[in-house]
Amino acid sequence: xxxxxxxxxxxxxxxxxxxxxxxxxxxxxxxxxxxxxxxxxxxxxxxxxxxxxxxxxxxxxxxxxxxxxxxxxxxxxxxxxxxxxxxxxxxxxxxxxxxxxxxxxxxxxxxxxxxxxxxxxxxxxxxxxxxxxxxxxxxxxxxxxxxxxxxxxxxxxxxxxxxxxxxxxxxxxxxxxxxxxxxxxxxxxxxxxxxxxxxxxxxxxxxxxxxxxxxxxxxxxxxxxxxxxxxxxxxxxxx
Numbered sequence: 674x675x676x677x678x679x680x681x682x683x684x685x686x687x688x689x690x691x692x693x694x695x696x697x698x699x700x701x702x703x704x705x706x707x708x709x710x711x712x713x714x715x716x717x718x719x720x721x722x723x724x725x726x727x728x729x730x731x732x733x734x735x736x737x738x739x740x741x742x743x744x745x746x747x748x749x750x751x752x753x754x755x756x757x758x759x760x761x762x763x764x765x766x767x768x769x770x771x772x773x774x775x776x777x778x779x780x781x782x783x784x785x786x787x788x789x790x791x792x793x794x795x796x797x798x799x800x801x802x803x804x805x806x807x808x809x810x811x812x813x814x815x816x817x818x819x820x821x822x823x824x825x826x827x828x829x830x831x832x833x834x835x836x837x838x839x840x841x842x843x844x845x846x847x848x849x850x851x852x853x854x855x856x857x858x859x860x861x862x863x864x865x866x867x868x869x870x871x872x873x874x875x876x877x878x879x880x881x882x883x884x885x886x887x888x889x890x891x892x893x894x895x896x897x898x899x900x901x902x903x904x905x906x907x908x909x910x911x912x
Contacts (some may be wrong), residue, residue: 675796675836677875678705683840684728685875687798691770694718698789698798699838703732707739718769722746722755723800724786726812729838730754749785759787774798779826781819782809788826795833797881799826804837805879806862807845808890820893827891831882842866842876849889853897858886 678686680702687698688709695715699722700706710717717740722730724747733754737744745765748758759765761778774789779802786809788799801809802819803826811819826835846863853859862883866876884891892898902908 675878676709677877678709680705681728685836685838685840685877686732687836687838689770689772690715691772694769696721696767696770696772697736698836699723699729699800700732700736701726701728701730703735703739706732706736717742719765719767720744721765721774721789721798722752723788723798723802723838724783725750725752726783726801729800745789747785747787750783760785761787765789777825779803779822781814781816781822782812784813786814786822790829790833792830795830796836797826797829797833798836800838802826803835803884803888804839804845805835805842805866805877806849806859806884806888807841808888819890823891827881827885829881831880831885833881834878835880835884836878840870840875840877842879843870846887849887852889852901853892853895856887856897862887 674690676688678688680686684701686700689696693715695717696719697706719742730752737754743757744755745757745759746752746755748760759776761776763776765774774791777788779786779788782801786802790797802822849859869876889898
């Protein structure tokens with residue numbers, strides 16, 4: 674079972690649980706994690722970190738003091754408390770939950786952001802790089818890096834579930850519709866996800882297939898996106 678733990682205004686801390694064991698991803702705030710573990714009578718087995726921003730690591734120190742568990746995170750980012758530094762080509766095994774993840778380097782949002790991918794489960798925890806119908810801001814990396822990172826992620830199987838870390842979907846869709854107003858898959862997604870938010874339900878996870886059909890930052894070779902960039906920004910069609 675994978676459960677979103679809301680934090681701050683629009684963050685999701687992801688909790689994965691099997692039996693009485695749990696793993697959390699990007700605990701920006703310790704309290705929602707503590708409350709969930711206590712309410713469900715769970716034991717924390719590990720913590721996964723994707724990048725160094727405070728809304729993803731702010732609860733790490735408190736959780737480490739309470740639960741002496743391994744903390745996996747990016748090797749080349751300034752995150753105090755990581756016990757197992759990682760970069761692309763390495764793997765994470767959490768036997769308590771039967772989980773196995775491959776690590777993917779996805780710089781762009783930050784300098785050394787990583788993602789965790791489980792081929793067996795069809796799961797992708799991508800932090801703030803790939804969002805539902807959008808992508809992360811370029812705080813430390815370049816547009817070229819972000820493009821390469823998104824290309825890596827969208828090469829994963831179409832049914833891979835994308836667990837991003839923010840509820841930005843409706844605003845992302847608004848932008849996407851300005852880029853591709855005639856995209857029927859995007860219009861259907863706008864209707865579907867608006868209903869989810871009206872019911873106070875998360876719009877994520879999405880899937881790689883969803884993103885390939887609707888996300889303008891993925892669809893950079895589609896004629897509609899190229900034309901929007903050309904007419905609105907004066908960019909060359911091959912830029």
